[in-house]
Amino acid sequence: xxxxDKLYQAVLNGDAKAAAAVTRQAIDEGMxxxxxxxxxxxxxxGEVGKRFEADEYFVPxxxxxxxxxxxxxxxxxxxxxxxxxxxxxxxAIGTVQGDLHDIGKNLVAAMLEGGGFEVIDLxxxxxxxxxxxxxxxxxxxxxxxxxxxxxxMASMTKTIEALTAAGVRDRVKVIVGGAPVTQQYADxxxxxxxxxxxxxxVALARRLCGAP
Amino acid sequence: xxxxxxxxPTTPSRQRVxxxxxxxxxxxxxxxxxxxxxxxxxxxxxxxxxxxxxxxxRPVRIHEPYQxxxxxxxxxxxxxxLDVQGVFGRKTMFGFPLGGWKPWRFxxxxxxxxxxxxxxxxxxxxxxxxxxxxxxxPPSGRMPKGFHFFDTIIRQExxxxxxxxxxxxxxxxxxxxxxxxxxxxxxxxxxxxxxRAVVASVGGTAxxxxxxxxxxxxxxxKGIRDITEWYMSLNSRRDFVHRLYAxxxxxxxxxxxxxxRRVGDAVDVVFLCGTDFGTQTSSFCSVATxxxxxxxxxxxxxxxxxxxxxxxxxxxxCGSVERFxxxxxxxxxxxxxxxxxxARGMEPEHLKAKYGDRLxxxxxxxxxxxxxxxxxxxxxxxxxxRRCEIFAPGGGFVFNAIHNIQAGTPVANxxxxxDAVGEFNGRR
Numbered sequence: 001x002x003x004x005d006k007l008y009q010a011v012l013n014g015d016a017k018a019a020a021a022v023t024r025q026a027i028d029e030g031m032x033x034x035x036x037x038x039x040x041x042x043x044x045x046g047e048v049g050k051r052f053e054a055d056e057y058f059v060p061x062x063x064x065x066x067x068x069x070x071x072x073x074x075x076x077x078x079x080x081x082x083x084x085x086x087x088x089x090x091x092a093i094g095t096v097q098g099d100l101h102d103i104g105k106n107l108v109a110a111m112l113e114g115g116g117f118e119v120i121d122l123x124x125x126x127x128x129x130x131x132x133x134x135x136x137x138x139x140x141x142x143x144x145x146x147x148x149x150x151x152x153m154a155s156m157t158k159t160i161e162a163l164t165a166a167g168v169r170d171r172v173k174v175i176v177g178g179a180p181v182t183q184q185y186a187d188x189x190x191x192x193x194x195x196x197x198x199x200x201x202v203a204l205a206r207r208l209c210g211a212p
Numbered sequence: 213x214x215x216x217x218x219x220x221p222t223t224p225s226r227q228r229v230x231x232x233x234x235x236x237x238x239x240x241x242x243x244x245x246x247x248x249x250x251x252x253x254x255x256x257x258x259x260x261x262x263x264x265x266x267x268x269x270r271p272v273r274i275h276e277p278y279q280x281x282x283x284x285x286x287x288x289x290x291x292x293x294l295d296v297q298g299v300f301g302r303k304t305m306f307g308f309p310l311g312g313w314k315p316w317r318f319x320x321x322x323x324x325x326x327x328x329x330x331x332x333x334x335x336x337x338x339x340x341x342x343x344x345x346x347x348x349x350p351p352s353g354r355m356p357k358g359f360h361f362f363d364t365i366i367r368q369e370x371x372x373x374x375x376x377x378x379x380x381x382x383x384x385x386x387x388x389x390x391x392x393x394x395x396x397x398x399x400x401x402x403x404x405x406x407x408r409a410v411v412a413s414v415g416g417t418a419x420x421x422x423x424x425x426x427x428x429x430x431x432x433x434k435g436i437r438d439i440t441e442w443y444m445s446l447n448s449r450r451d452f453v454h455r456l457y458a459x460x461x462x463x464x465x466x467x468x469x470x471x472x473r474r475v476g477d478a479v480d481v482v483f484l485c486g487t488d489f490g491t492q493t494s495s496f497c498s499v500a501t502x503x504x505x506x507x508x509x510x511x512x513x514x515x516x517x518x519x520x521x522x523x524x525x526x527x528x529x530c531g532s533v534e535r536f537x538x539x540x541x542x543x544x545x546x547x548x549x550x551x552x553x554x555a556r557g558m559e560p561e562h563l564k565a566k567y568g569d570r571l572x573x574x575x576x577x578x579x580x581x582x583x584x585x586x587x588x589x590x591x592x593x594x595x596x597x598r599r600c601e602i603f604a605p606g607g608g609f610v611f612n613a614i615h616n617i618q619a620g621t622p623v624a625n626x627x628x629x630x631d632a633v634g635e636f637n638g639r640r
Contacts, residue, residue, distance in 0.1 A: 014447070058497045060447040063440055098356045100363035103439060125338075125356045150585045151360055151620045179492045180581040196493050 002026035004040045007072070011044035011114075014064025016071045023072040033079040038116065041069055045114025049199035059107070062198065066110030073113065087118040089209035092134035093144040094122035096155035101148035104178055107198035108144060115202035116211075117142075128155075128162030135168045142205055145191075147178040156181075157189045173208040177201060225295040229409035229480065232607040233524050233546065233572055240637035241604050243611045243630075244574065246284035247298030247411040248483050249276050249305075250528045250549060251575070253617040254360065255323055258282030260623040265291040271322040273313060277329055277341070278305035278353065278362050278428065279616055280318070286406070292630055296610065297408040299399045299479070301415040302392050306353060306362075307344040307429030319358065340365070349431035360619035364426040368438035373449070380435030381456050384427055385416050385463045393474050400475040411526065413483040414471050417464045419457050419509055420446070421487045446497065446505065453505060461509040465516055477522040481547065484513060490531020493556045499535055507543055514544025526574065530615060532556040534563065541570050550615040551576030553599070560602045573603050574610040578629055584613060585621045589628035596632035604636070 002025040010019035026036055048065045051057035057065075091112050095105045102124045113119045120138055122130050134140045143163070145156050156176055163169040175193040176186050186194035193208055195201035205211075228238035246252050253261075258272045259282065273283040284294065303309055304326065312327025328345030340351035341362060353362035388396075396414065403410040418424055425442045427433035436442050436449075446453060468482075489495050489502065497505075514525050527545040529536070532555035540548060548571045553560045560576055576599055578584050583595050603609035611633050617626065 014444075055494060055498070058495060058501075059491075060443045060445075060497065063444045064447060067444065098359040100354065100356065103443075106440065149361070150581055150618050182582075197491075 002029055002031060004036070007036070007040050008044045011041055011065055011068045011072070012047055014061060014068050016064075016068040019068040019072045020075065023075045027075060027079065033076045037073070037076060037080070041072060042114065042116045045069055045111065048114065049111060049202060052197070052199045059103075062107055062110070066107070066114060069114045070110065088116035088206060088211040089141045090118045090120065090139055091142040091144055091205060092120045092122060092131055092138070092140035093146070094126035094131065095124040095146045095148075096152055096159055097125055097127050098155050099147050099149050099152035100124045101178075102146075104148065104198070105144075105146040108146065108177065108195075108201045111198040111202050112144070112205060115206065117202075117205060128159040131159055132162055132166040132168060135163070135172055136166070141172060141209060143172050143174045144201070144205075145174065145176045147176075147181060150180050153178075153180060153185065156191070160190055173205075175201065175204055175208065223407035225407055226409045226480070229295050229610065232609055233480070235569055235572070235606060235608045237605065237607045241600055241609060241611050241633060242295035242409070243293060243633055244296035244411075245292060245294055245612065245617070246281070247296040248413055248526070248528075249279065249281065249300075250483075250486055250615060251612045252276060252279065252281035253284065254619040254621075255280050255282035255318065256321055256360070256619050257617050257621055257623070257626060258284060258288065259321055259323075261292070261626055262288055264623045264627055267291060271315060271324045273324045274316075274318075274326075274329075275300055275310055276304060277325060278423075280361055280619070281616060282323075289406075289408075293634065295408055297403040297406045297410055299396065299403050299410060299412040301413045302388075302395055303415070303429060305423075305428055306341055307431075319360070343429055343431045346431055352426075352428040352430075362428075364423075364428045366426050366438050367433055368436075368441065369434060371436065371441065376435065376449075376452065378452070378455055378459065382459060382463075383430060383434065384424075385460050387463060388414075388467045388470055393470055396471055397474045400478050404478050409480045410478065411481040411483060412471075412475075412479045414467060416460070416467055417482075417513060418485040418487055419460065419506055420453070421485065423486070443496070446501070450505065457505070457509045461512050464513060468513070468516060469520070472521050472523075479521075479523055481526050482517065482521075482523045483526045483528070484517075484545070485510070486528040488528075488530045489536055490529055490533040490552065490555055492531060492554075494532055495535060499539060502536055502539055507539055510543035510545070518544055524572070530555075532558060534558055537563075537567050537571060541567070545571070547572040547574045547610075549574040550612070552614050554579050554581060554614070560599060564602050564605075568603075568606065568608050572608045572610065575612045575614050576603055576609075577611045577633070578613050580614050580616070580618055580621075584625055584629065585618055587625065589624050592625045592628040593632040593635075596629050597636055600633065600636040 007022040093109050109119050173192040176191045177195045183194045193204045195204045229242045231238040275283045308328035313324040316325045330342045330345040334340040337357035339355040341353040343352040355362045426437045524546040526547040528549045534557040551573045
């Protein structure tokens with residue numbers, strides 16, 4: 001029988017090969033994929049987040065764990081299709097228009113996915129309309145905006161304005177982050193939340209979605 | 213063979229930099245803007261300053277086309293009262309040399325770019341740029357339409373650990389040839405002739421700088437070139453990274469020796485490494501990882517420099533890096549830059565009290581994420597005066613904004629910054 005503790009450790013230690021092997025075995029044995037995600041992988045990524053907050057894990061460890069988790073999730077995804085309970089919420093994430101930096105955005109996306117969210121990654125240099133489309137066409141409940149440059153922070157404001165103009169601002173929560181971004185800035189532009197790192201972004205998204 | 217005369221008379225500018233580097237309080241706080249790729253200023257801001265000070269109207273040269281940094285020429289240096297002169301690397305971030313200047317129109321501004329600066333309009337009106345100016349190679353940088361900086365286009369070939377070769381990640385590190393050394397000697401001689409302190413970036417000495425890993429200067433980079441893959445490799449391929457740093461250090465030591473043989477002590481400061489270890493609130497690795505993976509090589513490089521030259525060693529790292537400062541000192545770094553006081557644990561009073569007699573703070577003068585671009589001139593003045601009050605006593609301080617001055621910074625704020633340093637210096 002698939003050793004779920006081994007899966008937990010594989011995600012925690014960023015061992016993608018071991019994580020995939022246990023996941024395949026669990027699928028072959030007919031284990032409940034939702035239980036695998038919620039009972040093992042989400043808690044493992046939760047521990048990764050805790051270690052990151054405690055300065056025991058850093059960017060390389062976070063990326064390795066995220067890769068291990070994503071590899072397993074890709075194997076499980078076809079089996080999870082149509083099961084709404086599988087998702088803590090749907091997030092459209094992107095680096096705002098004019099900005100091509102994506103390390104921070106990718107870390108937040110990975111941690112959100114590891115936290116049980118369905119993540120629509122719109123990439124970098126994302127025009128406001130693409131966020132509007134993600135809400136209207138894909139039902140995103142949270143919009144997560146990232147910026148590294150002072151000159152592109154204004155694109156966050158423009159994106160929020162575009163959501164308002166399209167009449168979808170009330171349907172979503174907007175969260176922001178990135179090196180020059182602060183809580184004060186988030187408040188000033190009318191965002192619903194700010195997170196200073198990838199791990200606390202998960203807690204923020206859960207709070208805004210009313211997820212446990 | 214060009215050589216450099218290190219016995220040229222020492223001017224007040226150089227004198228005050230040397231004093232502050234020796235942790236003696238100079239007659240006034242020395243100022244640097246534009247001597248390196250991390251203490252620079254966006255071309256649009258250089259143009260605005262030239263207008264502000266009523267200097268001759270002419271296109272500004274972009275000496276660093278990745279961050280679009282403008283050259284601070286002699287007339288502006290004098291207007292601003294700068295004390296440091298830069299000697300830049302032989303090639304730009306996109307692999308072509310400086311020189312052969314030609315006009316280019318950049319966001320409505322007439323500028324000059326190096327002759328082999330080759331760009332095209334990409335999808336969505338972006339600007340893409342070609343490595344070594346070679347249009348037959350895939351572009352290596354992209355600037356979104358209407359924005360202000362290039363960023364690297366990642367060109368990662370499929371990676372296979374079985375066939376991953378050290379040489380692939382060493383392509384850009386090679387012994388300097390006679391032509392390069394001639395160029396460096398000429399540039400150092402010209403820099404010394406200005407009478408300012410000389411900061412030289414000779415290249416090839418940065419270990420794992422994430423801006424350099426994707427190699428936007430190479431036509432067809434091989435090895436580990438993806439940023440995410442590189443960060444993971446610090447853990448998952450640590451032996452490979454060790455071997456890479458060891459070989460790179462060996463090549464760099466040879467180059468430092470060659471450069472020193474040519475320019476001697478005409479250089480005052482050498483820019484060694486811009487690898488960022490800090491984020492806004494934390495770091496990219498633990499102190500233990502730093503001491504295991506970087507410190508041995510930094511010690512070799514700094515050790516050679518201190519044993520054979522009078523050069524001071526300049527280390528750049530953004531972010532929250534106070535936790536590394538004891539290790540920086542152990543490594544032999546003399547100068548910390550940019551001293552990002554807004555990052556966690558980087559309170560200026562604390563840094564000055566704890567490390568002020570062992571590290572020179574080159575930066576920390578004003579916040580470029582908030583105060584300088586978005587504050588009022590009065591707020592800029594207040595912050596600059598306060599930072600000078602904290603960092604200047606006893607020397608060990610070169611005034612510089614925290615990292616490059618970004619596009620969009622109001623010229624009134626830049627003038628307020630220079631006025632405030634002048635005001636502080638006038639008090640003494």
